[in-house]
Amino acid sequence: MSAVLRTAGLSKRWGAFYANRDVSVAFEQGARHALIGPNGAGKTTFIDLLTGTVAPSAGRVYLDGDDITTLAPHRRVKRGIARTFQASTLFPSLTVLESVMLAVCEREGRGGAGWRALASETAASSEALAILDALHLGAESDSTTRTLAYGKQRLLEIALALATRPRMLLLDEPAAGIPAKESVEVLGAIARLPREVTVVFIEHDMDLVFRFAERITVLVAGSVLAEGAPDEIAADPRVREVYLGEIPQGEAPLA
Amino acid sequence: MAGSAERREPPRRAAAPAPRRGSLSDGRWRPLEVAFWAGTLAAYFAFPAWHVLGSQILITGLFAVSLDIVLGYAGIVSLGHAAFFGVGAYVAGLLAANGWHEPLSALGAAALAAAVAGYLASFLVVRGTDLTRLTVTLGIGLMLWEAANRASSITGGVDGLSGVTLAPILGRWTFDLRGDVAYAYALVVVFAVFTGVRRIVSSPFGRSLVGIRESSTRMAAIGAPVERRLRAAFTLGAAIAGIAGALIAQTTQFVGIDALSFERSAEVLVMLVLGGAGRLYGGLVGALVFMVAQNGLAGIDPVYWQFWLGCLLVVVVLFFREGILGGAANLAARARGRRR
Numbered sequence: 001m002s003a004v005l006r007t008a009g010l011s012k013r014w015g016a017f018y019a020n021r022d023v024s025v026a027f028e029q030g031a032r033h034a035l036i037g038p039n040g041a042g043k044t045t046f047i048d049l050l051t052g053t054v055a056p057s058a059g060r061v062y063l064d065g066d067d068i069t070t071l072a073p074h075r076r077v078k079r080g081i082a083r084t085f086q087a088s089t090l091f092p093s094l095t096v097l098e099s100v101m102l103a104v105c106e107r108e109g110r111g112g113a114g115w116r117a118l119a120s121e122t123a124a125s126s127e128a129l130a131i132l133d134a135l136h137l138g139a140e141s142d143s144t145t146r147t148l149a150y151g152k153q154r155l156l157e158i159a160l161a162l163a164t165r166p167r168m169l170l171l172d173e174p175a176a177g178i179p180a181k182e183s184v185e186v187l188g189a190i191a192r193l194p195r196e197v198t199v200v201f202i203e204h205d206m207d208l209v210f211r212f213a214e215r216i217t218v219l220v221a222g223s224v225l226a227e228g229a230p231d232e233i234a235a236d237p238r239v240r241e242v243y244l245g246e247i248p249q250g251e252a253p254l255a
Numbered sequence: 256m257a258g259s260a261e262r263r264e265p266p267r268r269a270a271a272p273a274p275r276r277g278s279l280s281d282g283r284w285r286p287l288e289v290a291f292w293a294g295t296l297a298a299y300f301a302f303p304a305w306h307v308l309g310s311q312i313l314i315t316g317l318f319a320v321s322l323d324i325v326l327g328y329a330g331i332v333s334l335g336h337a338a339f340f341g342v343g344a345y346v347a348g349l350l351a352a353n354g355w356h357e358p359l360s361a362l363g364a365a366a367l368a369a370a371v372a373g374y375l376a377s378f379l380v381v382r383g384t385d386l387t388r389l390t391v392t393l394g395i396g397l398m399l400w401e402a403a404n405r406a407s408s409i410t411g412g413v414d415g416l417s418g419v420t421l422a423p424i425l426g427r428w429t430f431d432l433r434g435d436v437a438y439a440y441a442l443v444v445v446f447a448v449f450t451g452v453r454r455i456v457s458s459p460f461g462r463s464l465v466g467i468r469e470s471s472t473r474m475a476a477i478g479a480p481v482e483r484r485l486r487a488a489f490t491l492g493a494a495i496a497g498i499a500g501a502l503i504a505q506t507t508q509f510v511g512i513d514a515l516s517f518e519r520s521a522e523v524l525v526m527l528v529l530g531g532a533g534r535l536y537g538g539l540v541g542a543l544v545f546m547v548a549q550n551g552l553a554g555i556d557p558v559y560w561q562f563w564l565g566c567l568l569v570v571v572v573l574f575f576r577e578g579i580l581g582g583a584a585n586l587a588a589r590a591r592g593r594r595r
Binding site: 051053072073074077078082083085089090091092093094098099101102103105106107110111112113114115116117118119120121160161163164 | 282463476
């Protein structure tokens with residue numbers, strides 16, 4: 001088992017407050033790895049540290065064994081780390097298709113091309129349409145992003161991340177705001193991604209977590225409380241204490 | 256079961272890989288655009304007595320378009336854009352006053368000098384927040400103004416640079432006092448540069464600038480080098496401002512130090528906002544309305560014209576928050592909605 005991405009003693013401190021404290025986690029190749037924990041446990045900060053959006057106060061981040069702690073966010077994307085954001089951060093005035101095409105163009109190194117119209121990038125547009133279709137967004141491709149329903153905006157977040165062809169996909173509450181039936185579909189589509197793609201997701205819905213995660217890390221107050229297979233986590237008395245019995249008893253992972 | 260119908264669509268689309276156009280701009284000129292440029296050409300014949308003002312409107316419009324790249328597209332607020340206009344004006348003016356009388360090569364030199372100045376300034380500008388950007392651009396503008404003022408032996412200081420003499424354009428057309436050649440020259444150059452800008456804003460680069468303006472975090476998260484893109488946009492905007500400055504110097508055969516002034520930076524910003532930022536034609540329309548109003552009001556009320564001009568600006572921007580073009584687009588959209 002080899003870790004694609006791992007952290008060593010990662011900490012983020014704002015003044016006296018530790019959002020993350022001494023977090024060492026390894027994500028194995030092809031994992032479907034959930035990050036759970038109560039609100040304010042530092043899950044999003046941890047993703048921000050992994051993607052370079054926020055600089056750590058201490059500790060290191062390794063991708064394929066290389067130290068990427070100080071690598072700029074867009075360079076990490078080039079190395080295969082993609083993410084979604086908890087609150088939708090999209091391009092309100094661009095169309096759905098344009099947005100995904102931009103991500104494809106950046107991946108292909110054509111994002112700085114300044115003379116031919118984006119519309120004439122036919123390879124990028126067919127690829128973008130294929131991604132949108134896979135997420136049932138095909139019918140919305142010509143809609144302006146700001147007119148999309150919230151649930152569809154969440155899907156567009158995922159489409160943008162997929163368009164970078166990540167090896168490491170970090171999803172910050174991908175199913176939040178999506179109707180329950182669709183959220184199963186969305187996470188199902190993500191879980192079915194080829195095993196070359198390692199998936200890490202933050203999720204509050206424990207049904208979804210235990211349905212799709214094969215490994216779970218529990219963060220509490222910025223530190224790792226427990227890590228293990230879903231049944232180990234479900235049986236862990238410390239985790240049960242934090243969650244006050246929220247975790248379904250004896251449920252086996254399905255995936 | 257609309258959902259399942261949609262799901263069956265992809266194979267059909269894969270068979271015809273041509274992208275659906277829809278809202279994607281594919282570079283074809285729309286009827287309104289053709290009408291606009293036909294109008295600028297018709298104005299040459301319709302208003303022969305106004306060629307001097309007309310050429311200044313076109314050139315100032317191009318200057319506002321250059322700010323649109325920086326502000327409207329890339330979202331970099333600037334209160335010192337005249338710095339690059341002034342660099343272009345002085346380069347073209349100094350060349351012509353010191354023995355280099357050929358106008359087109361001087362235009363190129365001015366663009367290059369302004370681009371270099373913009374590129375250097377961009378490192379200071381793009382890193383900050385809106386407020387620091389405002390302050391830094393303002394400061395750069397003030398410094399350049401003072402430098403031109405101090406170097407009065409070269410620039411003529413506050414008296415301005417005179418002795419700007421130009422050879423005929425392409426050896427054929429000599430600049431005349433009525434402004435006939437000036438208008439035609441300005442129109443050709445402005446149209447050519449605008450066509451280039453128009454291509455650029457619909458390219459992946461141009462769309463990525465809009466992306467950065469709307470969410471730079473997300474742009475970085477899809478792998479875009481945000482700061483490099485912004486520096487490129489700032490440099491491009493500076494180069495085009497330099498061309499506009501050079502055109503003013505050449506068509507008026509004079510460079511006043513006000514080419515570098517804060518007032519000019521502020522005025523071009525007002526014109527762009529008036530016309531509509533981020534809409535490509537906003538700068539041209541804003542310059543046209545602003546300068547025609549300025550000229551007309553000064554004729555009607557020579558004492559209080561600035562009051563009426565201010566009044567016009569406030570009213571337009573209050574009613575059309577996205578400028579004249581934004582307001583027109585909203586009205587058109589509403590009219591279409593009602594017809595349905």
